[in-house]
Structure formats: C-alpha cells, structure tokens
Amino acid sequence: MSVAYKHIEACFGEYIARNYHNVIEIGVGQNAAVAERCVRAGLRVRATDIREPPLIPGVEVRRDDVFTPEHSWYAGADLIYAVRPGVEMIPPLIDLARSLRCDLIVYHLGNEVYLDGGEVIECGIVLHRYVRS
Known part of the structure; x- marks a missing residue:
C-alpha cells in the first residue's frame, strides 16, 4: 500500500472515529484500513462487499449487494461509508442511508x-x- 493510500485511510478513519459510533463500510474489498482504524478507536464496525469479504479482526463482515441490501443487517448504524466506490453505487448508497x-x-x-x-x-x-441524518 502506498504512502498516499495510508494517508487517505488514516484521515478518513480519524474523522469517522471523532464523529460516529456504529459504522458500516460498503465495498470493503481487500483494503480494510479504515475499518481497522475505527475498530482501534472503539467503534462498532461492520463491513460488506459483493464478494465474500475477508475476515477482519473486530469487524462484523458479510457478503451483501448494495443494490439489493439486507436492510435488517444494517440496523442501528449512524454512518455508512465507502472508500472509492464506483459512481453507480452512490444512488443505492443514498437510498440505504436515508x-x-x-x-x-x-x-x-x-x-x-x-x-x-x-x-x-x-x-x-x-x-x-451525501446524506446527513
């Protein structure tokens, strides 16, 4: 992972940790750096991906598709976030957050x-x- 990516994940994770408590990363893929920072900060962290996500210590993971999400699994979140999602994912992310x-x-x-x-x-x-509760 490059230094630039480490900086991005560090800044994003620190912002989340200062402002939220129960977060879900959509499209975690193989880069769980933001989720891992949030776990270290004591947040409840869940993560999904369209493919089977890797096991991440301290993170509840599951396979899910943001275009047809299993809404009950997301209950209680105060933040949904994504790192470098395809722009086509934004409308269903907005719908889910709302x-x-x-x-x-x-x-x-x-x-x-x-x-x-x-x-x-x-x-x-x-x-x-894109959505503020």
Whole structure:
C-alpha cells in the first residue's frame, strides 16, 4: 500500500472515529484500513462487499449487494461509508442511508463525484457527505 493510500485511510478513519459510533463500510474489498482504524478507536464496525469479504479482526463482515441490501443487517448504524466506490453505487448508497436515517460519507477516486458532490468535508482529504441524518 502506498504512502498516499495510508494517508487517505488514516484521515478518513480519524474523522469517522471523532464523529460516529456504529459504522458500516460498503465495498470493503481487500483494503480494510479504515475499518481497522475505527475498530482501534472503539467503534462498532461492520463491513460488506459483493464478494465474500475477508475476515477482519473486530469487524462484523458479510457478503451483501448494495443494490439489493439486507436492510435488517444494517440496523442501528449512524454512518455508512465507502472508500472509492464506483459512481453507480452512490444512488443505492443514498437510498440505504436515508432508509436507515444515518449519514453517508464517501471518499471518491480522484475528482469523481455524484451530481453536486454533496456536502464537502475537509479533514486532510476531501470527503463527500451525501446524506446527513
């Protein structure tokens, strides 16, 4: 993992740890650095991916598709977040966050954003909050 990626995950994880308690990462893939930082900060952390996610110490993981999510598994979250999701994932992420009445924050790849980019959060990196509960 490059130094730039470590910086991104560190900034994102620290922001989450300061502002939330019960979080879910969508599309965790093989990079669980943000989730791991959140666990170390004492948060409840869950993570999903369309493929079977790896076991991550301290993180509840499951396979799930954001386009047809199992809503009951997400109950109680105060934040859903994603690191570099495809832009096509943003509308179902927004729908899921609204249905759960929780925040949605995304770190986009490069300058990619969805529609107007939502509320911009500067925390050493640029995050986009698309839903605020």
